[in-house]
Amino acid sequence: MKRYSALALLKAGLNGQRGWDRAWRDPEPQKNYDVIIIGGGGHGLSTAYYLAKVHGIRNIAVLEKGWIGGGNTGRNTTIVRSNYRQKPLHDLFDFALNLWDGMSDELNYNVMFSPRGALFLGHSDSDMTMLAQRGDALRCDGIDAELLSRDQVHKLIPLLDMSRDARFPIHGGMTQRRGGTARHDAVAWGYARAADTLGVDVIQKCEVTGFTMDGGRVTGVETNRGSIGAGRVGICVAGNSGPVAAMVGLNLPIEAQTLQAFVTEPVKPMIDTVIMSQSLHCYISQSDKGGIVLGGDPDQFPSYAQRGLPARIEKAAAEAIALVPALSRLRMVRCWSGTTDMSFDGSPIISSLPVDNLYLNGGWCYGGFKATPASGWCYAHLLATGASHALAAPFAFDRFAHGATIDEAGVGFMPQLR
Numbered sequence: 001m002k003r004y005s006a007l008a009l010l011k012a013g014l015n016g017q018r019g020w021d022r023a024w025r026d027p028e029p030q031k032n033y034d035v036i037i038i039g040g041g042g043h044g045l046s047t048a049y050y051l052a053k054v055h056g057i058r059n060i061a062v063l064e065k066g067w068i069g070g071g072n073t074g075r076n077t078t079i080v081r082s083n084y085r086q087k088p089l090h091d092l093f094d095f096a097l098n099l100w101d102g103m104s105d106e107l108n109y110n111v112m113f114s115p116r117g118a119l120f121l122g123h124s125d126s127d128m129t130m131l132a133q134r135g136d137a138l139r140c141d142g143i144d145a146e147l148l149s150r151d152q153v154h155k156l157i158p159l160l161d162m163s164r165d166a167r168f169p170i171h172g173g174m175t176q177r178r179g180g181t182a183r184h185d186a187v188a189w190g191y192a193r194a195a196d197t198l199g200v201d202v203i204q205k206c207e208v209t210g211f212t213m214d215g216g217r218v219t220g221v222e223t224n225r226g227s228i229g230a231g232r233v234g235i236c237v238a239g240n241s242g243p244v245a246a247m248v249g250l251n252l253p254i255e256a257q258t259l260q261a262f263v264t265e266p267v268k269p270m271i272d273t274v275i276m277s278q279s280l281h282c283y284i285s286q287s288d289k290g291g292i293v294l295g296g297d298p299d300q301f302p303s304y305a306q307r308g309l310p311a312r313i314e315k316a317a318a319e320a321i322a323l324v325p326a327l328s329r330l331r332m333v334r335c336w337s338g339t340t341d342m343s344f345d346g347s348p349i350i351s352s353l354p355v356d357n358l359y360l361n362g363g364w365c366y367g368g369f370k371a372t373p374a375s376g377w378c379y380a381h382l383l384a385t386g387a388s389h390a391l392a393a394p395f396a397f398d399r400f401a402h403g404a405t406i407d408e409a410g411v412g413f414m415p416q417l418r
């Protein structure tokens with residue numbers, strides 16, 4: 001595969017942009033692979049890349065029922081950060097943040113990682129106390145966190161409504177300057193191209209419809225393009241983990257919920273950091289093209305429809321406008337949805353399953369994009385060695401049976417009642 005470089009760009013430019021290779025091959029499925037990964041999102045593709053690059057396993061297929069990056073990877077609001085509450089999570093996400101930093105060079109593909117800062121707003125004294133506690137915990141672990149006063153927040157984002165009678169008064173905030181955004185579909189394309197270069201078969205329009213078994217062991221998959229044998233199979237199908245695991249009779253502690261995002265017409269730079277409010281669950285950022293990207297709560301009932309409730313759009317837009325009144329002048333041009341894999345404790349599962357040769361990477365809720373490189377790294381380790389990577393060990397499937405849940409969502413010990 002030809003390397004992308006300034007010289008290659010110049011040559012192609014002088015030649016009318018002709019002469020570029022396909023970014024990845026379009027292979028037919030082989031009869032057998034050492035490892036099959038189901039799902040060609042960022043996580044599945046990064047897993048394949050690290051399996052080939054770090055573990056030297058080359059006989060790998062990524063099977064994608066649609067087109068790569070067409071799932072949640074291409075539908076998210078691109079926020080990348082590592083300032084989580086629970087230690088296992090902030091360790092995992094910070095490992096990811098370090099990988100994000102060098103990803104464009106590593107993959108020879110511009111993933112447009114933009115560390116413009118990720119700011120949580122505090123709307124009350126108790127919000128500020130929680131942010132301060134979280135910041136202290138992060139800093140004790142060597143992760144950057146900065147508590148900002150009301151004036152500092154105002155200086156950072158002059159367009160915020162800072163008045164005392166604002167609908168959501170702003171008392172201050174906590175920012176992670178290393179956080180920011182990355183171009184979501186470029187991440188899938190970059191990993192696909194790099195994995196393909198290492199010999200991985202990325203096979204689109206190949207839907208897994210069942211598993212082949214021998215004495216309780218998974219030996220391969222059934223697909224709409226025939227049976228394919230495999231030494232190990234990794235499920236990596238955010239939003240569809242439940243139905244795919246049900247094909248081998250497993251019932252996961254995961255519920256599928258619809259999450260929407262919206263974007264306005266493009267405008268000149270007006271917000272140069274990511275703004276988030278966990279009290280409202282509203283987040284705002286400006287894309288590199290100039291559109292203001294907005295998101296809010298999931299629909300909070302089980303659904304596989306990639307179309308969300310209009311009431312959610314209204315709520316998120318109203319909250320965003322209350323925070324940044326200038327947004328009321330902009331036209332919303334698009335809204336879209338994804339099916340998120342809401343686990344019962346708000347934390348992911350990277351684990352072997354109680355069926356031999358079968359593994360799961362799922363339950364990323366509405367926050368898995370930022371984990372993409374770390375998730376792939378740890379899942380590749382698990383698929384290559386059969387043992388959990390130290391960073392992924394807390395995210396085992398059996399934690400729900402043992403009560404060792406990682407309650408990032410703050411849903412308590414009976415999440416089914418939330």
Ligand SMILES: Cc1cc2nc3c(=O)[nH]c(=O)nc-3n(C[C@H](O)[C@H](O)[C@H](O)COP(=O)(O)OP(=O)(O)OC[C@H]3O[C@@H](n4cnc5c(N)ncnc54)[C@H](O)[C@@H]3O)c2cc1C
Pocket residue numbers: 038039040041042043044063064065066067068069070071072073074075076077078079080206207208209236237238239240244259260261295336337338339340364365366367368369370371
């Ligand atoms: C609106 C929205 C906003 C979000 N915002 C953020 C954010 O700002 N920051 C953040 O960190 N996270 C965010 N997320 C979450 C994030 O997008 C996901 O956690 C992450 O993209 C999951 O990646 P993935 O590779 O596991 O899944 P996906 O990209 O969904 O890939 C899974 C793939 O599996 C395929 N598949 C499913 N079933 C089968 C089958 N039977 N056979 C073959 N293929 C199959 C699907 O077609 C899909 O392409 C958001 C999600 C949504 C929906």
